Amino acid sequence: MAAVIADALILLAKVVGVFAVLMVMVLLTVYVERKVVSWMQTRVGPNRVGPFGLLQSLADGIKLFFKEDVRPAAADRVLYLVAPVVIMIPAFLSLTVIPFGTSFGGEPAQLADLNVGLLFVLAMGSLQVYGLVLAGYASGSNYPLLGGIRSSAQMISYEIPQGLSLVGVFMYAGTLSARGIVDAQRDPLQVGFLPDWLHLPGWYVIPQLPMFVVFLLAGLAETNRAPFDLPEAETELVGGYHTEYSGIRFALFFLAEYLNMITVAAVATTVFLGGPDGPAFGFLPWLWPIVWFLLKVCAFLFLFIWLRATLPRFRFDRLMAFGWKVLLPVALLWIGVTGVVLAVDLAPARTGLLAAAGVLVVLLLAITLAGPLTGRDRRAARGAAT
Amino acid sequence: MISEIVQGLAVTFRSMFRRRNTIQYPEECKPTAPRFHGRHVLNRYEDGLERCIGCELCAYACPADAIYVQGADNTPQARWSVGERYAAVYQINYNRCIFCGLCIEACPTRALTMSNDYGLTTDTREGLVYDKPLLLAPLPAGAAPVPRADPPQGPPSIARYGPQASLSQESGGVQPATAGEGREGLAPQPEERAGR
Numbered sequence: 411m412a413a414v415i416a417d418a419l420i421l422l423a424k425v426v427g428v429f430a431v432l433m434v435m436v437l438l439t440v441y442v443e444r445k446v447v448s449w450m451q452t453r454v455g456p457n458r459v460g461p462f463g464l465l466q467s468l469a470d471g472i473k474l475f476f477k478e479d480v481r482p483a484a485a486d487r488v489l490y491l492v493a494p495v496v497i498m499i500p501a502f503l504s505l506t507v508i509p510f511g512t513s514f515g516g517e518p519a520q521l522a523d524l525n526v527g528l529l530f531v532l533a534m535g536s537l538q539v540y541g542l543v544l545a546g547y548a549s550g551s552n553y554p555l556l557g558g559i560r561s562s563a564q565m566i567s568y569e570i571p572q573g574l575s576l577v578g579v580f581m582y583a584g585t586l587s588a589r590g591i592v593d594a595q596r597d598p599l600q601v602g603f604l605p606d607w608l609h610l611p612g613w614y615v616i617p618q619l620p621m622f623v624v625f626l627l628a629g630l631a632e633t634n635r636a637p638f639d640l641p642e643a644e645t646e647l648v649g650g651y652h653t654e655y656s657g658i659r660f661a662l663f664f665l666a667e668y669l670n671m672i673t674v675a676a677v678a679t680t681v682f683l684g685g686p687d688g689p690a691f692g693f694l695p696w697l698w699p700i701v702w703f704l705l706k707v708c709a710f711l712f713l714f715i716w717l718r719a720t721l722p723r724f725r726f727d728r729l730m731a732f733g734w735k736v737l738l739p740v741a742l743l744w745i746g747v748t749g750v751v752l753a754v755d756l757a758p759a760r761t762g763l764l765a766a767a768g769v770l771v772v773l774l775l776a777i778t779l780a781g782p783l784t785g786r787d788r789r790a791a792r793g794a795a796t
Numbered sequence: 797m798i799s800e801i802v803q804g805l806a807v808t809f810r811s812m813f814r815r816r817n818t819i820q821y822p823e824e825c826k827p828t829a830p831r832f833h834g835r836h837v838l839n840r841y842e843d844g845l846e847r848c849i850g851c852e853l854c855a856y857a858c859p860a861d862a863i864y865v866q867g868a869d870n871t872p873q874a875r876w877s878v879g880e881r882y883a884a885v886y887q888i889n890y891n892r893c894i895f896c897g898l899c900i901e902a903c904p905t906r907a908l909t910m911s912n913d914y915g916l917t918t919d920t921r922e923g924l925v926y927d928k929p930l931l932l933a934p935l936p937a938g939a940a941p942v943p944r945a946d947p948p949q950g951p952p953s954i955a956r957y958g959p960q961a962s963l964s965q966e967s968g969g970v971q972p973a974t975a976g977e978g979r980e981g982l983a984p985q986p987e988e989r990a991g992r
Contacts (some may be wrong), residue, residue, distance in 0.1 A: 454818040506885040720808045721801065776798045 432505060436668045440467040450719040452471045474664075477657035484550030485654065493548055494655065494662035497541030501669035504534035507588050508676045511686050511700040519686070519700065520589060522611040527588040531677055532573050537630055539565045544563070544649050545663070548746055549654035557650030560640050560726065563696070564633055572628035574741035575621040577749045579614050579681050592685035615682040619768035620744045622682045626713075629674035631733065633665060635714055637721035640729060674711035681701060707766050744771060805977050808950045809933070834896040835913040836888055839906065844939030845952070848884040849906030857902035862892035870951075870986045874943035878952055888931060890916050890924040 426508045427689065441456065441464060448455030511519030524530050539562050553638015580586055583594040597612045615622045632640035640646075652663040679685055688702030690719035726733070751764055819826050828834070839847045850867025868884035877884035899908055918924055935941060946952075 446812070449812040449816075452814050452817050454813055454816050454820075457820075709973060716805060720804045 414468045420517060424517075427541060428505065428510075428521055429502070432669065432672065435672055436665055437467040437471070438625075438665075439668050439672065439711055440470075440709070441716075446712065447719045448714045471661060472693075474661040475658050479657040479659065480654075481653045485548060486548040489544045489548035490550075490654075490775040491659075493541050493545035493707060494659045494666070495540050495541075496654075498662045498669075499664040500534035500537040500541075501673065504531045504673050505669070506678060507531060508673075508680055509589050509592055509685055510676075510703050511696065514696050518589070519696075520587060523587055523589045525585075525587050528542075528576055528584050528677065528681065529586050530589070530740050531673065532569070532576070533651055533672075533784060535565075535572070535670075536569060538670070539569075543665075546651040549651075551654050553648045554651050557621075557653065561634060561651055564634075564638065564640060564729060565734075567730060568628045568631035568638075571624050571733060571737035571741045572632055574745060575625040575628060576768040577684065577745050577790070578618050578621045581745070581752060582614060582617060582747050588680050588685070591681055592687065596685040596687055611684055611687060614685070617764035617768065618682065618744070618748070620740055622678070622770040623681070623772055624744075625678060626674075626710075628733070628737055629678065630714065630717065631729070633670040633674055633714075634759070635721050636718035638729060639718075640726055643645040647736060660697070668737065671707055671711065671714055672707065675714070676703075677708045740771060740774075744768075804825075828914065830912075832912045832914070834911045835890075835916060835926070836884060836899070836931055837892045837909050837911050837933050837935050838889060838928065839909060840936065840939075841878065842936055842939070843952075844942055844944075845878050845936050846882060847878075847905045848883045848886065848909070848941060849877055849879050849905055850881040850886075851906060853902040853905065854899035854908050857898045858893075858895060860894045860941050861888045862894075863887070863899060864889070867942050872951065873948045874875065875946055875951065876943045886928040886931060890926060891921055906960075 440630070441454040444466070445455040446461070456466035459465040459469045481487075506521040507524050508525075509518065509520040513519055542565065543558045546554045546556070549555070553743050579591060583591045585591060591614075595611070595613050598610065611615075634640075652660055655663060682705050685706075686699030686703040688698065688705075690698040695738070747767055748764065832902060841847060850865055850866065855861075855863040855865050856962045864885065864887040865883050866885035867881045870876055870882055895910070897910060905910075917923065935956055
């Protein structure tokens with residue numbers, strides 16, 4: 411009995427701890443995003459609230475919390491209230507299966523090591539589409555409806571390459587569990603032609619490079635981040651699906667968006683960059699994995715912010731074409747290649763083979779990327795017309 | 797395409813380390829252009845008498861109807877300005893003012909000029925209606941306060957101040973918008989006006 415209570419208490423502490431860390435991370439991500447985007451535009455960014463403006467997002471959160479909660483008369487009452495919660499809860503839940511360290515004295519640094527681990531993350535991502543569609547529909551207004559429809563189309567389209575991009579890793583690791591995938595990446599890299607003393611980490615970014623690229627691009631689209639931020643394209647749709655939301659409900663959407671960003675970064679870290687894997691130094695052996703994990707996540711977050719500050723928004727048809735005609739075939743192709751390499755079982759050389767082929771495919775991807783993005787198709791169409 | 801994306805990323809990354817263009821406004825203020833149209837100033841002569849004669853030409857000139865003047869007579873016991881009349885009430889409503897400077901051009905005595913001061917923010921609309929005490933330049937050093945009684949020999953004549961009355965003690969230290977056009981005289985000549 412005492413053991414059960416102790417277990418429950420430990421679990422509760424972990425839940426509260428992860429929740430608190432996530433909330434703080436969201437606040438910091440918002441702050442860092444504003445700061446970095448400002449720097450990239452040679453501005454200063456928030457610097458008034460607290461030292462270096464660190465408390466700016468906290469102040470914004472408090473402001474949103476105390477704002478009037480305006481509910482449009484045409485809104486569908488129940489769905490309108492439920493939608494932000496439907497978005498936020500999966501955003502939190504999908505991070506429960508990510509191992510953020512190795513262990514604290516025997517207790518795994520992970521909330522739940524589900525055997526379907528990453529499938530759960532994908533499932534939670536799918537659930538969020540309901541939230542977006544409900545928010546758009548329940549607002550009883552045109553722009554949110556358009557935003558909701560756009561977002562559902564976009565998220566469903568990009569869920570497929572995102573899911574498929576993880577399949578290659580599942581095949582390679584032989585497990586769906588996030589912990590299992592992290593453990594499988596701990597073996598040093600065996601490429602075959604590299605000297606033995608060079609201990610490169612066996613992270614899956616090397617044998618699964620195309621999948622890494624596909625996952626990042628699809629993840630960006632899944633989180634509705636620039637350059638794939640069509641669901642909330644401010645210049646076109648006012649605010650997208652959350653136009654009619656204000657106050658704390660709007661804050662929930664905002665929170666969910668940034669949580670999703672963190673989720674994509676965390677999953678990419680776990681699946682392709684070895685999760686908490688990294689060199690540990692003498693003291694505090696439990697701390698280093700967490701530091702490495704957070705560093706990798708932050709690197710991804712910086713990449714996302716950087717892309718947002720640089721790239722203009724996609725046109726919707728090109729977004730769809732990119733998802734269905736580029737990312738999906740590449741993911742399918744790579745699943746095939748991985749399957750063949752695994753079936754033929756070229757044990758020591760397989761990573762090297764995959765890495766070489768991966769570089770090739772990424773180059774191909776880069777070339778095909780040019781097709782739907784540049785004006786070539788438009789010029790071709792004009793040429794055909796004349 | 798990819799090279800363009802990489803180029804763009806490089807530009808944004810380099811920009812992170814460039815000098816920031818932001819000016820931390822309340823703490824540091826960028827100096828304005830020397831002839832910047834800011835808050836108005838009602839000037840005085842060296843002896844402290846007000847230049848404004850309450851003629852209301854500024855109010856007539858104002859396209860935004862931002863100026864309200866109510867003139868009154870100087871008396872031998874209470875003299876505010878040179879001449880017969882002075883502005884008993886002088887208000888500029890900065891809710892309306894568009895800082896065009898037409899009032900300055902209209903002023904026959906160079907009583908009204910503009911300073912470079914642009915810090916006009918307040919919390920209320922009433923706070924943006926500036927009345928005479930807020931607009932009036934400070935008394936020059938050593939000058940007796942107005943209103944004052946006329947000296948025994950009689951009121952000071954306008955001729956004493958003359959058409960070339962110095963503008964050097966106008967507050968703000970700013971050249972007024974119409975400076976250098978030879979209109980510093982107290983009474984603009986009609987033919988001069990027509991010639992412009």
